[in-house]
Amino acid sequence: MTLAKHWKYNNGEDIVVSNLKGLAHSNPAVRLIPSEKIIFNPNSDTTQKVTLISGGGAGHEPLHAGFVGENLLDAAVSGSIFASPSTKQIMAAVKTKSDKKKGTVIIVKNYTGDILHFGLVAEKAKAEGYNVELVIVADDVAVGREQNKMVGRRGLAGTAIVHKILGSAVNDKTADLKSIAELGRVVNDNLVTISASLDRTSVPGRTAQEIEFTAEDEIEVGLGIHNEPGHRVKPSPSIDELVNDLFKKLLSPKDEERHYVDFDLEKDDYVLLINNLGGTSSLELYTVTEHIVRLLPFSKKPKRILISDFVTSLSAPGFSITFLNLSNISKSDVKFSESQILEFLDTPTNAPGWKPKSYTSEEWEQDIDYVESPLKDKSVVTSSLKVDADAFERSLKHSLNKLLKAEPKITHYDTIVGDGDCGETLAAGANAILSELKKNGEFKKKLSDPVATLATITELVEDSMGGTSGGIYSIYLTSLLQNFQNFDELTVKTFGEAAYIALYDGLFKYTRARVGGRTLVDTLQPFVDTLKNSNNLEEAVKAAKDGCDNTKSLEAKFGRASYVDSSKFKDEEGGVPDPGAVGLLALIEGFTETSPQ
Template sequence: MKSKAFFSDPTRIVDHMCGSLAAQNPSLRYDDENKVLFRPIDQNEKKVSLISGGGSGHEPAHAGYVGKGMLDAAVCGKVFASPNFDQIISAFDRVATPRGILVIVKNYTGDKLNFGLASETYQAQTGIPTNIVTIADDVSVPYSRGKLVGRRGLAGAVIVHKIAGAAALRGLDLSQVSKIAQHVSDNMATIGCSLDYANLPGGHDQPSIPENAIELGMGIHNEPGAQRISPQPTIEQLVGNMLKLLLTESDPEHGFLKFQGIPQDQSELVLMVNNLGGLSVLELQAIANVVLEDLKNQYNIVPIRIYVNTYLTALDAPGFSITLANLTPKIFPDTNLLSLLDEPVKMASWATCHPLPNPAERSNSPQHGERARSPAVKQNIACDKILFTAVLQKILAQVTTDEPKLTEYDTLMGDGDCGTTLLAGAKAAFGIAEENDENLANLAKGLMKIASAVRSGMGGTSGALYGIFLNSFVSAVQRNFEDIKEVNIQLFAKSATQALETLKGYTNARENSRTLMDALIPFVNELSKAVFTDNANSSEALQKAVKAASDGAESTKWMVSSFGRSTYVGAGGGEDPTKGIPDPGACGIVSIITAIQSGLQSPK
């Protein structure tokens, strides 16, 4: 299946789209190099900045919601592809304020990692606080199938944009805006369906959903749905199935929308019926009425607000999604969420609605485009530059030796780039020493330079994971040095523990998941135990921690993968070729920490 299109080049279409939005709204600017549409912040506003984004193809999300009262910047990746670190950092630079930045992302691995890496890096480099709220409102995938990766982010993200944007404009601080956004995200649910897949610009022929079938729970990137229904049900049957998944709170696999003991028909529910891109206005409005009738007839629910329009699409997918957000005041008494939702904004993409009775009643400012970044290494933590250089040299030597083995393992388990990617990161880090960089005489500055070099040198998922850990480690070192006052094993152990907790916030991988976490977690935990419980000296503590990491990596030989491309190895039947092979990511961690131990104990 392939339809004709006016744009055959998917890279040009994003620029033209953003250029059009900027031309229509004189308060917006477009950074075409980094594909960032932003509203220059008036520093007198003294507000928290809101940033969102992701792959293009979901318009009007997210660029269409940049404007006063919603987003301050949207980062546009390629079609259905996450934006990269440099693009996201550019958005931070453009709209940051001292009050902080709230990042709102949908729950997809690339978005979480790249926005997370940028957030941790920016906070470490500037001292400007950042928070992330991840939208995961899809209810179509059963809990048991998605418990590790979580629920996908869908059209509910736009409701969070609107409410959080209004809260920020009122002057609430970062923790308050984040709390509101998280609450709204936690109390909404979405399910979508489509008659067919979307057509990608410049794409080749693609498979089609059979003529007399429909995909229930289809993702917004052409991912398969949770269920293919054939023959195609009537719209009444389809909507009935969708609402059942949304509203059956007792369903252990799909009952994500909670009512906290308040009857559904007394709850203040917001309804959004969203066009996934390929429906006519006539059909969308007709579908919305079927939804409203079923809510009333089957559940005695009359929504407090009704939004029917094109809010978040999957290009031209001929489908729709239904979102219900529970804004009942008794569940969140701190703030009137409905008033935030009703706050007027001037942007064409946000189609407002008329206020409706609640359940009880039923029985242009100055603009600045300067970048906000300023150096913010808070602590001058003197360290031995020669020793620092020796450790980096040991890491490069060890990873160079181990790279062929790591590549061999990853060729069997994944895409074969684990060894070469890790080596690229080690070379990038040692490159700082080769430049005789004076920052290596300052522990915080040196670590920050290394974090930046590793992130740029490695790229991809592993680069984001290492980058998040290292940037968080830098921040922790600076905080903890204020109390510890010297560079010692206690400083490293405490900071590593805090960095690990930060990393856990961006991935569900833990021990026994056949990932680098199988080595990193035992290393950090054993280091902390050895230092703070066993009172071991630095040499003994490192020896115990490296042994724990090595044992952890060895234990992955017989594990079943839960994350990454190796998850699919052997899924087609037959003998799993990875049995008896340790996880290359975990082995990479062991290579690095073994080298660190060697460099600290025998620097020459």
């Protein structure tokens, strides 16, 4: 495993202070004290409400500074990366925002350094006349009771839920210091969180030798947010296997070591929070969400689903799952009802780190309805044209299999001159068609009608192939299909005429790519021109091959390859051909070769 790269900053620069300055530049609603690394909300009137302060080490952004704003934190103080702020910094935050009469709640994650520093400040502040309560967040279930009797559970993504609920609750006119602190503790007592990651995170300024990375085909379950190790699982499970394992650790009463919160899976109301540990793409995070929601063991759906990067571990490629038991809270002695707690979560905020949108309770109660496509029932295109169905199927299969055989080579070429997806895109289209042929259904019945067959192939290509290749193939096949319907019989001559019109009156209306531009057109155009002029299939195939080979020496004028240094095209012996041209040639040659019986 290699160390992830970090930007090089100015020598001697404090990356945490620069981060906070950047946040302040983008958020006119906050102010910054650079010397103490404090972000605070100058507009919150803490003479009229309880003050809410939090903080801890950097590296967990948007926690903590990103949560300063209306209906959230009044101030946040940051330490260095993965290190607690000093007592001096924390005291400065208290004195910046706290009102002695209304009081202050300090929210701190359960780590030794944080507890010591924030706890000491709480005692010092009390000695100076401030009324302070400490709320400790400890929601991790990966740490068992016997494993760590002295320190206990760590504070993880559940911290964000405590911030948001208390941040809105302090604005309740009946709220006082005691009720807010008690609410925070009861919320914490009903939180469970566990994380999973493909790897640890790298830390700016540290070398690869200082970090124990996770091996290939291995994941970690229950790791901490400061690169603390978890339980390694090898080989890597499927996402469904992983999610079910995480649910057991979060919810199973049989695990006495980690069963911290009771959940009645049949009756309880709950909130689900899915947290990005920092390096998981939005595409994958929402895909993980779909698996989590589909596999939920509860009879009821969640009252809220919150998805974002709440509490990160720099760029760790993982996620965590948090459950908050609302029903348990409603049975406690806190003065706030379940509906109020949901309102606190829903209350809008201008804090940039809180990214979930606000919806009404009525909207959340609605069931998700997946809507049928308006294209579900489409008329079947047919014609009077006839071909030998068996021979056509053999040629089609041979063509597609030849393309699949060439896919690794096409992908290799595209990693050099493009973005590496050309082979995969073409293979997706080929596999979609082959899969439909295996079903032995309506598609097989259409094979004697070239128009009906081409209509189905065009649909499959549109559904399975993305990117530029998918668009070009779809446009050309659609135009070819329309032109087929103008002929009474299908011969080499009529096919050549249809192919020619489909290219010049169809595809060329939507792309400027022509021969010499280093695209698949360098294969297609010579094939179509030669077939139209000669009515000779062998000559047309040879022209297509020559056109494809010529791309090795061409400069790219279109597509992503046009942004690549042309010297890359010569990395292979004899030069790198255009991947799209190679793929199309494989299809043409495969279809026109004598098919195996």
